[in-house]
Amino acid sequence: MFALLSAARKALTGQTRTEHRPATLAAPGPRHSRRALALALPAVALVAACQPISMGGNTGPSINTQRPVPVALLVPRGSGKDGDAILAASLENAARLAASELNGVQIDLRVYDTQGSAEVTAAVTGQAISDGAKVILGPVYAANANAAGRVAAARGVNVLAFSNNPEIAGGNVFILGPTFQNTADRLTRYAVGQGRSRIVLVSGQTPEGRASAAAVESAALRNGASVVASVPYEFSQTGVLNAVPAVRDAAGRDAANADAIFLTANTAGALPLFSQMLPENGLGPDKVQYIGLTRWDIPPQTLDLPGVQGGWFALPDPGLSAQFNSRYTAAYGTAPHPIGGLAFDGVAAIGALVRQGRSDALSTAGLTQGSGFQGVGGVFRLLPNGTNERGLAVATIQDRQVVVIDPAPRSFAGTGF
Missing domain, CATH: 3.40.50.2300 (Response regulator)
Structure with missing residues (x-):
């Protein structure tokens, strides 16, 4: 208890330091990074806004559910910030674990590194959609999610961000983080x-x-x-x-x-x-x-x-959370990051919608279906205002x-x- 009180006092006086454990890297898979994309960044992505542009109505790309559905996962790898590499690995691990458990539904998961930057996020979002992505999963930080949302809105694609900030939710951006x-x-x-x-x-x-x-x-x-x-x-x-x-x-x-x-x-x-x-x-x-x-x-x-x-x-439901932690640890040899499960939830939701066999499965109406989805900590659903509700x-x-x-x-x- 004394250690916890000491840590709290340091937090209240600004004397904090975060330490992280090493994480097992994800299994190999397609990955894309900034490279020269920042040089071609659309000017619209440089404009900060509280909310992304609304696409209006029941909007989303048409998909062929008989073929692997391309899904772009945006992670903060390459930022140079303490812990972002660990978080990125955990998000990718959890997403691949979810994809492996979809029972017949095929997801073509493609990972893009954002470097924790809004400018890079906007660039790789554009690249991901050009590469065929039908939905964007991630990124983590609110400013980056807003940048991704603006680029994706212009291309008719929805974004499932790992943020818990309701100020950037709405339009084509849905937040998965607990609010x-x-x-x-x-x-x-x-x-x-x-x-x-x-x-x-x-x-x-x-x-x-x-x-x-x-x-x-x-x-x-x-x-x-x-x-x-x-x-x-x-x-x-x-x-x-x-x-x-x-x-x-x-x-x-x-x-x-x-x-x-x-x-x-x-x-x-x-x-x-x-x-x-x-x-x-x-x-x-x-x-x-x-x-x-x-x-x-x-x-x-x-x-x-x-x-x-x-x-x-x-x-969240402690029993279900424990089951996820056990499966993740068995697969990767380490415990997941505290928000790593959000990537699992995103892929699980996408998989459940694709399983329905509809070409508009990833539209706004599909993503906000009232029955919701089963995630690592229990039932959750995405709301029309871009936020979420979790059991x-x-x-x-x-x-x-x-x-x-x-x-x-x-x-x-x-x-x-």
């Missing part, structure tokens, strides 16, 4: 069902903190909860310490005033400090229900924190162990969706 909104909706629905509907919202004054706070506020409105107090804090150790009395006063002045504290902080930020300081100030989990917008089981040391005991958080489990921590208290749904036919 704050989806998690906030799942947790507030559950909380209201358990009689916990009066929320004190605690969030950092950072872009991520403000986005997460907006998601919780929106979820509360939609699901019958109310935010009775909002406590923003400066993203620093001093900011957290100064926020604790305000949280205590908001949640503790009257037993009828609030029955839940929604913490948006993650384990690399303010969560360890809040989970220590709030109980020390008389506001332990025995007095009020703690709810977390982020994963409280990563890293495992988080389970030792006093304030998370009995708290609620959401996560999540609600878990708590008991005796420093994760316990699922409301299982993840296995389809979108049931309640809660």
